[in-house]
Amino acid sequence: MEKHRADARRRPRVGWFLAAAGALAAVVWADLYLALIASPPEENMGDLVRIMYFHVPCAWVALFAFFVSFIAAGMYLWRRNTGWDSLAVSSAEIGLCFTTLALITGALWARPVWGAWWTWDPRLTTTLILWFLYAGYFLLRGSLDGRERRARVSAVYGVIAFLDVPVVHMSVTWWRSIHPAVVSSQGIHMPPGMADALWMGLCTWMAVYALLLTVRYRMERQRERVERLVARVRAQTS
């Protein structure tokens, strides 16, 4: 019985992942159709407005992922449960990936609209700082030995790094910025047809984030299990 349970644990659990990924692929196709074909072009920007349906959700998901990482880091410092540390690092990695995508898509929009790939605009600059802060988070984690120490120092750093997120969000209000404020506390500033495409994009990429976080979190827990097993094997052989 015990052996059967152990075998089931070892078997890669592909069923749930394939089902979720398949359903999500259908949603992504629907989102691509709405963003690239069904939504109307903008009066001045024409088809370039469609880049917004990728750029804004990426930026949104990135900030949300860092928020989840911040909460998880705070919870780790409070509870000292390694599960919170796993959640913090998983969400931070996805946040860093989506920040990279937001920076690339932003540059692809800026080149034809502003005439430059990059400007030192407050929104762009604070986002680049955010990218470096979270890249530093992973460099720091990689340089620390000891499970407990790595989790504790990373959690403190994660809480401090998050301070840049509200600065990124408020940068278009606090300083003179040429970056459009598409999403604010008043909602989405776009005509109805375009706002629908943007909402669809936000929901789709948040769902993608949820799937990625689930996979990444399970991976982190598995990695910790490997560390524990390696220590046991070493203890047994020495």
Place this chain on the structure above:
Amino acid sequence: MLRDLWFLWAAAGVVTLGTLAYTVLLWMRQTRLEQLVARLERELE
């Protein structure tokens, strides 16, 4: 017009293919770790 479409398809491609590549990478890392756990557990038995 054609130039605009190039930028648009580049943005859509980067986001979609980038996310797909990251998902595949995560799945490969997870599978490798599961195999490693199985091997280490066998060694401990």
